[in-house]
Amino acid sequence: MAADDIAFSPTVTFLSEVDRLRIHDGVLEVLETTGMTLQHPEALKRLAEAGCPVAGDQVVRVPRRLVEAALQSAPRRIPIFDRQGEPAMDLGGRRGYYGTGSDLLSRLDPATRERRPTRLEDIRSAARLCDALPNIDFIMSYAHPHEVDPARCYLESFRAMLENASKPIVNTADSRRDLGAMWEIAKILRGGAAALRDKPYWIQYDEPISPLKHPFKSVDKLLFCAETGMPVIYSPAPIAGSTAPMTIAGHVVQGLAECFFGLVIHQLTAPGAPFLMGIGPAVLDMATSQCSYNAPEYLLSLMAMVEMSKHYDIPNWGYAGTSDAQIPDTQAGFEGGLLTFLSALSGSNLNHDVGYLDFGLTGCLEWVVIMDEIIDQIRRLQRGIPVNPETMALTVIAEGGRKGQFLTHPHSLKHLRGVQWRPRLMNRQGYDRWAQAGAPSLADKAAERARRILETHRPRPVPAPQAEAIAALVRDFAV
Numbered sequence: 001m002a003a004d005d006i007a008f009s010p011t012v013t014f015l016s017e018v019d020r021l022r023i024h025d026g027v028l029e030v031l032e033t034t035g036m037t038l039q040h041p042e043a044l045k046r047l048a049e050a051g052c053p054v055a056g057d058q059v060v061r062v063p064r065r066l067v068e069a070a071l072q073s074a075p076r077r078i079p080i081f082d083r084q085g086e087p088a089m090d091l092g093g094r095r096g097y098y099g100t101g102s103d104l105l106s107r108l109d110p111a112t113r114e115r116r117p118t119r120l121e122d123i124r125s126a127a128r129l130c131d132a133l134p135n136i137d138f139i140m141s142y143a144h145p146h147e148v149d150p151a152r153c154y155l156e157s158f159r160a161m162l163e164n165a166s167k168p169i170v171n172t173a174d175s176r177r178d179l180g181a182m183w184e185i186a187k188i189l190r191g192g193a194a195a196l197r198d199k200p201y202w203i204q205y206d207e208p209i210s211p212l213k214h215p216f217k218s219v220d221k222l223l224f225c226a227e228t229g230m231p232v233i234y235s236p237a238p239i240a241g242s243t244a245p246m247t248i249a250g251h252v253v254q255g256l257a258e259c260f261f262g263l264v265i266h267q268l269t270a271p272g273a274p275f276l277m278g279i280g281p282a283v284l285d286m287a288t289s290q291c292s293y294n295a296p297e298y299l300l301s302l303m304a305m306v307e308m309s310k311h312y313d314i315p316n317w318g319y320a321g322t323s324d325a326q327i328p329d330t331q332a333g334f335e336g337g338l339l340t341f342l343s344a345l346s347g348s349n350l351n352h353d354v355g356y357l358d359f360g361l362t363g364c365l366e367w368v369v370i371m372d373e374i375i376d377q378i379r380r381l382q383r384g385i386p387v388n389p390e391t392m393a394l395t396v397i398a399e400g401g402r403k404g405q406f407l408t409h410p411h412s413l414k415h416l417r418g419v420q421w422r423p424r425l426m427n428r429q430g431y432d433r434w435a436q437a438g439a440p441s442l443a444d445k446a447a448e449r450a451r452r453i454l455e456t457h458r459p460r461p462v463p464a465p466q467a468e469a470i471a472a473l474v475r476d477f478a479v
Contacts, residue, residue, distance in 0.1 A: 008384050009094070012345040014303045020311045023253055023304070028064045030257040031264075035061035036212045040219035043265050050268055062264055070260070070267040076313050078231050078274040080138075081199040083166045083189060084460070089137055091231075091276065091315040094347030096382075098320050098340075098375050099138035100130060100368065101353035101360070102157075102172045102205065107143060108357065108364040113327060115362060118143035122363070123160040125454055126355075129365055131165035132457040135375040138168045140205075140352060142363055150174075152477065158182045158202075159474050162189070163467070166460050169202040170233070170352060176220045179204060181477050183228055188469050189462070197229040203276070203350070204230060205317075208258050210238035222262055226269035233317045233350070234262035235278035239291055240301070242284040248297055252304045255279030276350060278317030279305045293322045293353075293360050294335040299342060306346040318343050321354030321371035328367040328443050332357060336367070337374050344378045366446035369453075373425050380421040425449065 015023070035053075038044050038060050048054050053061045077092030089097045107118050126142035141157040148156050154171070155178045161169050162185070173179035182202065190196040206221050208214045225232035236258035238244030240251045259277050266275050281301035282291045292298055302319060309316035320340040323332035343351050353360065354375075355368035385391075393411055400406040425445045427434055434440075440448075462470070 009382060010345055010384060011094075011347065012303070012342060013307060014300060015307045020308060023249065023256070023308060024311070026249075026253040027256045027260060028067055030253060031062040031067055031261060032064055033061065034212070034257075035059050036208075036214055036258070036261045038214045038219065038261075039216045040214070040223075043214075043219045043223065046268055047265065060261075062261060066264050066268075067260055070264045071312050071314070073267045073271040074263060074275045074312075074314050075272060076315075078276070078315050079199075080168045080203065080231070081201060082168055083162060083201060083462070085190060085195075085199050085201075088168050089350070091349045092313075093349075094310070096318075096344050096348055096351060097137035098351050098354050098371075099136055099167075099170060100126060100140045100142045100355050100363075101322075102140040102142065102170070103144045104142060104356070104361065104363040105144055105146075106358070106362040108327065108362050108367075117146045118363070119147055120145035120156060120160055123157050124164045126363070126365065126368070127161045127164035128457055128459055129368060129450060129453050131167060131459045132453045133369065133372040135372045135379065136167070136354065136368070138170055138203075138350070138352075139165050140170045141172065142355065152178075154178050155181050155474055155477055158185065159470060162470075163462060164459050170205055170350070171202050172205050173221060175217050176224050178477070179221050179224055181473060183224075183230065184473055185470050188466050188473070193228070200229075200231050200274070202230070204232045206232055206234050206262075207280070208234070208236050208262060210236050210243040210258060211254065212258060214258075214261060219262070219265060222266055223269055226266045226273045229270070229273055231274035231276065232266065233276040233278055234259055234266065235276075235280055235317045237280035237282060240281065240283045240297060241286060242291075244281075248300050248304065251281055251297075251301050252279065252308070255281055255301075255305065256308060274315075276315045276317045277305075277309055277312070280319070281305065290324070290359055292324055293319075293356065294324045294339060299339065302339075302348075303342055303346050306343070306348045309349075310347055315349045318348030318351040319353050320344075320348075320351035320375070321368075322356040322360065323367075324357075324359050326358050326362070328357070328364055328370055328446070332367065333370070333374075333442075336371055337378075340371065340374060341378055341381075344375075344382055365450045365454075366443055369446040369450050370425065370442060373423060377421060377423070 080089040082088040122143035130136040130139045244251045244254045283295040283298045320343045321336045323335040325331040396411040
């Protein structure tokens with residue numbers, strides 16, 4: 001295909017080049033003059049030896065040269081593989097992938113609309129559902145297993161995910177101990193540490209505490225990932241008006257500074273180790289005291305972070321498919337669709353939290369199914385408009401024009417499946433057919449599809465020897 005035959009990919013931007021340079025300078029100034037509180041002795045020593053001034057016991061200031069060196073050494077792309085070792089995602093550039101979120105406290109039942117505390121079985125169900133959905137590229141736990149000992153909950157969640165889906169995992173962990181157990185499990189699946197480093201199966205989600213604090217456990221997990229070569233996300237969650245400035249630019253500058261403090265530690269430990277930058281820029285609604293996932297200011301801060309990731313050419317952690325609504329209603333459709341559309345067109349890479357409702361507190365499997373279809377349609381838009389002699393169809397216009405129709409023209413048949421996007425859930429039947437089918441809502445159809453998948457889909461099993469070794473490792477994990 002010639003270069004001029006490739007479709008132009010639509011994009012969206014909210015920052016000028018001057019804006020991006022100003023934000024970059026602001027981030028460097030915060031790190032160099034204000035500094036961060038670091039509660040990890042080994043990392044503190046490492047930064048001091050690299051030339052970082054330390055005030056008192058824990059406040060560290062990072063010279064610009066170290067930040068810029070870390071930005072240069074961080075990789076521009078991160079290949080991720082599925083459980084079997086097959087290529088699954090190529091993080092970086094403007095390539096976008098979508099997955100669920102982690103640790104939800106409640107689940108909304110699709111049939112009864114009852115809200116109840118989440119259990120380990122919800123993690124299994126969500127993983128199995130996502131394994132079958134074509135536009136969900138990776139999985140997170142989706143739920144917090146309330147019935148499991150807190151010291152074991154992340155490890156049990158990891159096992160539940162890998163047993164019920166083949167797709168890559170973004171995992172959460174309490175500390176280096178259970179994260180190390182997950183690494184051992186992945187080594188069993190992959191056949192050793194070297195093979196796992198070459199074909200990483202999971203990505204660790206890690207975060208500091210805003211404002212400007214980096215706790216021991218967060219940094220310890222960051223160091224573990226650097227040492228083992230496992231990809232890591234280091235994404236603060238500063239809340240505008242609460243733990244970050246109210247203004248969008250200030251919100252973004254603080255969040256990026258917190259993220260890059262982790263990047264410096266990570267790259268000093270292992271230059272070139274895989275790292276994803278990001279911010280979870282929530283907004284405190286001063287009228288309700290709720291922390292919003294979908295306020296316009298949240299969207300603007302998130303888009304600014306994504307644009308900065310393109311400025312640095314570093315893979316980013318992003319968001320998609322969330323709503324502050326309590327049920328998958330009109331508000332949910334608008335908010336989830338808008339966020340996902342903006343994430344796609346901005347080039348955001350690893351977009352999580354698909355299926356979140358109620359300010360990130362509640363999950364709903366039918367909402368994941370709806371978002372799978374919305375993502376599919378957005379991906380159709382992202383393919384753009386190929387403009388070449390074949391698609392402009394000048395001869396076809398002349399021939400079809402003379403005949404008065406294009407329905408039977410070979411050109412129409414040739415391009416039908418490649419051009420037209422077909423929905424699974426959204427209604428194109430017209431009123432009469434819709435009424436005859438029982439007048440189902442979009443949520444009704446999504447709930448039925450989720451039920452069908454959970455009844456019929458059987459994920460690829462873990463081979464018996466590996467499954468037995470993993471079960472023994474989890475069973476013997478000391479609390």
